Amino acid sequence: MSDLRVAVLGVGVMGADHVVRLSSRISGARVTVVNDYVADKAEQLAATIPGCRAIADPLDAIADPDVDAVVLATPGPTHEKQLLACLEHTKPVMCEKPLTTDVSTALDVVKREAELSTRLIQVGFMRRFDHEYAALKALLDGDELGLPLVLHCAHRNPAVPPSFDSAMIVRDSLVHEVDVTRFLFGEEIASIQIIKPQPNPAAPRGLADPQIAIMRTTSGKHVDVELFVTTGIAYEVRTEVVAERGSAMIGMDVGLVRKGAGGTWGGQITPGFRERFGQAYDTEFQRWVDAVHRGRNTGDFTDGPSAWDGYAAAAVCEAGVESLNSGQPVDVQMVDRRTIPGA
Amino acid sequence: MSDLRVAVLGVGVMGADHVVRLSSRISGARVTVVNDYVADKAEQLAATIPGCRAIADPLDAIADPDVDAVVLATPGPTHEKQLLACLEHTKPVMCEKPLTTDVSTALDVVKREAELSTRLIQVGFMRRFDHEYAALKALLDGDELGLPLVLHCAHRNPAVPPSFDSAMIVRDSLVHEVDVTRFLFGEEIASIQIIKPQPNPAAPRGLADPQIAIMRTTSGKHVDVELFVTTGIAYEVRTEVVAERGSAMIGMDVGLVRKGAGGTWGGQITPGFRERFGQAYDTEFQRWVDAVHRGRNTGDFTDGPSAWDGYAAAAVCEAGVESLNSGQPVDVQMVDRRTIPGA
Amino acid sequence: MSDLRVAVLGVGVMGADHVVRLSSRISGARVTVVNDYVADKAEQLAATIPGCRAIADPLDAIADPDVDAVVLATPGPTHEKQLLACLEHTKPVMCEKPLTTDVSTALDVVKREAELSTRLIQVGFMRRFDHEYAALKALLDGDELGLPLVLHCAHRNPAVPPSFDSAMIVRDSLVHEVDVTRFLFGEEIASIQIIKPQPNPAAPRGLADPQIAIMRTTSGKHVDVELFVTTGIAYEVRTEVVAERGSAMIGMDVGLVRKGAGGTWGGQITPGFRERFGQAYDTEFQRWVDAVHRGRNTGDFTDGPSAWDGYAAAAVCEAGVESLNSGQPVDVQMVDRRTIPGA
Amino acid sequence: MSDLRVAVLGVGVMGADHVVRLSSRISGARVTVVNDYVADKAEQLAATIPGCRAIADPLDAIADPDVDAVVLATPGPTHEKQLLACLEHTKPVMCEKPLTTDVSTALDVVKREAELSTRLIQVGFMRRFDHEYAALKALLDGDELGLPLVLHCAHRNPAVPPSFDSAMIVRDSLVHEVDVTRFLFGEEIASIQIIKPQPNPAAPRGLADPQIAIMRTTSGKHVDVELFVTTGIAYEVRTEVVAERGSAMIGMDVGLVRKGAGGTWGGQITPGFRERFGQAYDTEFQRWVDAVHRGRNTGDFTDGPSAWDGYAAAAVCEAGVESLNSGQPVDVQMVDRRTIPGA
Secondary structure, three states: OOOEEEEEEOOOHHHHHHHHHHHHOOOOEEEEEEEOOOHHHHHHHHHOOOOOEEOOOHHHHHHOOOOOEEEEOOOHHHHHHHHHHHHHOOOOEEEOOOOOOOHHHHHHHHHHHHHOOOEOEEEOOHHHHOHHHHHHHHHHHOOOOOOEEEEEEEEEOOOOOOOOOHHHHHHHHHHHHHHHHHHHHOOOEEEEEEEOOOOOOOOOOOOOOOEEEEEEEOOOOEEEEEEEOOOOOOOEEEEEEEEOOEEEEEOOOOOOEEEEHHHEEEEEOOOOHHHHHHHHHHHHHHHHHHHHHHHHHHOEOOOOOOHHHHHHHHHHHHHHHHHHHHOOOEEOOOOOHHHOOOO | OOOEEEEEEOOOHHHHHHHHHHHHOOOOEEEEEEEOOOHHHHHHHHHHOOOOEEOOOHHHHHHOOOOOEEEEOOOHHHHHHHHHHHHHOOOOEEEOOOOOOOHHHHHHHHHHHHHOOOEOEEEOOHHHHOHHHHHHHHHHHOOOOOOEEEEEEEEEOOOOOOOOOHHHHHHHHHHHHHHHHHHHHOOOEEEEEEEOOOOOOOOOOOOOOOEEEEEEEOOOOEEEEEEEOOOOOOOEEEEEEEEOOEEEEEOOOOOOEEEEHHHEEEEEOOOOHHHHHHHHHHHHHHHHHHHHHHHHHHOEOOOOOEHHHHHHHHHHHHHHHHHHHHOOOEEOOOOOHHHOOOO | OOOEEEEEEOOOHHHHHHHHHHHHOOOOEEEEEEEOOOHHHHHHHHHOOOOOEEOOOHHHHHHOOOOOEEEEOOOHHHHHHHHHHHHHOOOOEEEOOOOOOOHHHHHHHHHHHHHOOOEOEEEOOHHHHOHHHHHHHHHHHOOOOOOEEEEEEEEEOOOOOOOOOHHHHHHHHHHHHHHHHHHHHOOOEEEEEEEOOOOOOOOOOOOOOOEEEEEEEOOOOEEEEEEEOOOOOOOEEEEEEEEOOEEEEEOOOOOOEEEEHHHEEEEEOOOOHHHHHHHHHHHHHHHHHHHHHHHHHHOEOOOOOOHHHHHHHHHHHHHHHHHHHHOOOEEOOOOOHHHOOOO | OOOEEEEEEOOOHHHHHHHHHHHHOOOOEEEEEEEOOOHHHHHHHHHOOOOOEEOOOHHHHHHOOOOOEEEEOOOHHHHHHHHHHHHHOOOOEEEOOOOOOOHHHHHHHHHHHHHOOOEOEEEOOHHHHOHHHHHHHHHHHOOOOOOEEEEEEEEEOOOOOOOOOHHHHHHHHHHHHHHHHHHHHOOOEEEEEEEOOOOOOOOOOOOOOOEEEEEEEOOOOEEEEEEEOOOOOOOEEEEEEEEOOEEEEEOOOOOOEEEEHHHEEEEEOOOOHHHHHHHHHHHHHHHHHHHHHHHHHHOEOOOOOEHHHHHHHHHHHHHHHHHHHHOOOEEOOOOOHHHOOOO
């Protein structure tokens, strides 16, 4: 199966991240085209990626025969036109939020895609792929908690750029909790109220921060969200579901914690080595593959424990087995590493 | 840069995992050859991987011109011969532990690699790549904790296969803590003692389980390891370093927890969205790329939030901004999804 | 200093608890009079307390010359009259909430006490004396967190009596968070809104449960309270303050957890043995004093570790010191306990 | 029941604490005699306690007819003589550890008490009364965990006095874990080994710190204890039992945490208001009783929420009930506190 050829439109912070992601961590895809309204930035980035070139016009990039699929990391106001071009060329597109910047154009895009007999547009609400949110969703979809009733969320940023205004707290921050609510509860939001408490003295003058969003879903579930983007602390995204037979919370830096039957609180111990060390194996192998690629130049085809490390472990375990049998302390016998130049 | 062509030798549980890993999650590599002493198993696996074939003899697989690098997941007793073949053909090799099954052959391998002017052998101590161990290592390498003094470890498995004997607890379980000790402290282990307490009534008759390993490093640091492989609970791997100016613990299912200056305990809040949601972005993109590949057959090029989800978020945020301005609850206006067939 | 002679009015669940508390755990007080509108209940309880008698009329009990101070655990509607009687007789009174059952009579009581040149009435908002709330208050009164901005509370009961109605969730449950808010923030509450989400299917028909209270203080601080009294789980009372320079949370069964400078989360390690074991010392001594009182009858003047336990500890420590010097394991030498009848 | 009249011998830090404890927090006892080898210290302390006097000779204090029971907080070497005097006068005695300073005199004391047909001596191993140790003991005595197998302990002090030597780490620190082991497992300790790792650079020269104690009980259970008395951090006393069907840990500043069936970790949510706020009620009442005693002088018979606080709560709840009915925000109506002088 040949690699998917991807065009990334918009290579600011987020788009450039996606270029690195697709080039070095994602299997089965490569970036063949980049585009940015600052043409130089795209040119420079393209030069660092083998087989990638910059195309100045975003619509040309979408239409290019060298492009199988598109990532949109461009500013929101350009999304409508670019999405419609993707639909026209039947190119799958991953679109960073927002879909478009207003409701009517968003609805237009929905309708245009619906007219095709295929789904081409995915929106970048990435929290659905976070393992904690996925675990919370799985918990809600099971029987354990019963009917969900209330959702408490906190969304805290240490700081925001100077251009961030009060409405962006709704459009750029709350939007994630809007999708989280819809994802977890599987229903639409019927009403919303934004409360503006006494503002944080450390917030820029004029910024209504924190804000509290109170939402109600179609079936009457309550959702509250603390939005606080000038905390000065760190990135805290917390979500708690209170349900008929228990509650569960994620985002406390301690995994998913649930409270439930028997009056207990706690989490799940990682059940096996795959869950505990799967990330480690992936990282190990990716770094090893990268090191082998580099090794043609460096003469070192490793990036991790060496043969010496394997030898040392063997020496200790051999002494350990001897102690297991004798019950006595055993000295570990090893050659002096300096006697083996190159080891 | 063309993909690294990898031969995976030994496709039991672990080797088959590595084939999937290299084929579907690792960028820049693909599996071209698989081998197993059960030839059928290798044939069947090869048939599922595009561009991959089975080779019956492991040494032929290593020598094959279609192979740039080798993964050894074969039984330990075959490692020596296979590693030497890799060295002979100058092929980089990722070798699952143990390097070899006894100290003298392990030392031979070290010496043979040292005679070449290149590093080709990496040993699969994957814990070094786990983010918690990496964070603990970084903490020890910094100034905060001062000189490390004591290491407490627990290594608990819910169960082991019937063939598992008392010595395997040392060779297959303790071996990881041996490498962890050497990795964290950067020094060799000088002596070891295995204590056999009253055995677990639930352990198979004759298995000395739990065991306690007491180790001493060359500079006199103390290490103790509880090895308990029949707990019936889950997979618990815990490591605590006690140092001159504080202590830190990982593996409690709550991230790295440190105790230190000011008499406080706690952890680090994830500092930003990259640390918090990096995994989610990677998963999102890998699943999207896979969905686009599949889409040629299914007509659905997405695996995540749809255009409708983007529209719904826009509708709620628009109402939210209205409430931000008015201070009043605002009903969310959305079209009925059923009026747009295909949405 | 002679013991304070206390009358306890109302000896239902709560009042009876207070009688035990004053009789057996509180130094410097004893219960001389009990009263209940069910006269038999008071008579029976009085019979179990040395020097205590029942008085049928609550106002007679207040006026009794044998009474220095009064505890009111009577139903709310009787409080007004009883409080005024205490003021008239200048008797200090600890009044369980509510002060009175409506605002105008409560204000009357405030005014009557204010006319005296003394403070006689204390209201039983006991959370102010909880060590976690006290620690949270101390944290807020210090400089670390800066200006408090938002208060999130959850108040969850496993179940309520059949007579509990929707308004009692406000009057009997929320009332505690009302006092907590005023205690922590030191300001009054200016407005309140109660939100009724989709009710818990497990709640009695007609009970609006859960409820969400949204309050705003005079300076504009936001307070939200989840009130949920039919969780079926346990007693969960949680309070989180979000402030200018950090946040702190209590009631998670893990002590006070704060998030703050440096992007860290965590708590305080108990600084010394007094903080860690103060409760143990108090319990140890109370139980010893009680055992000595009982010993006149039982012949056993202890309720804890015996002389044998002291001997055994000495034997182990002596062996430990020998091992400290020799570095070798040392067998502990002890006589056979059965050779000392009575030990 | 008249108060127990207690003599406290030795009024250094610990003894003086016990005098305060018995005088102000323990019901049913009072201190009538104090003694110290520094006579002035005893005199000065006696002067602050109503009805208490100093007696210069400890044996006279024990014999005094005004003394029902004795607390020994004197130096260890004096214990033997004082304990024998208590036995001779048939006076119950609470003896701070050690019972005596060597094994043979400890055994003598055991034998002398055993010859009487009564138990008079209790040893001050106060951890048995700590609620976490009590919860751990209760857990072990139940069926849930099955046979206990291994005990891991850590005993960390921030600092020790200059006079503290290596043997005192065994005699004064480890002694507590010795008793904890015997208490939790209900069996004697058969052997002990002390390991001296590389010492903490911050420890006084010559002090072997940290130390590791390895103990084995009569049935073969393994116990290890990290003793580290110069951590510079705080007071950390941690105990973990690993058993046949799960494990449990206390002393992590987060309550008792267990790991067990179903592969879960966590703790118990406080089941009800008595468990959650029992301490708060006790503190509230003790402080109120003390305030009423003081009120005769101060004119303020309260130490907590006032009538105004009760009024304010009533006003908010009344508005809350109105909002419950209307669903709308309701302004809270309160009089201006300044209009009621004295409120």
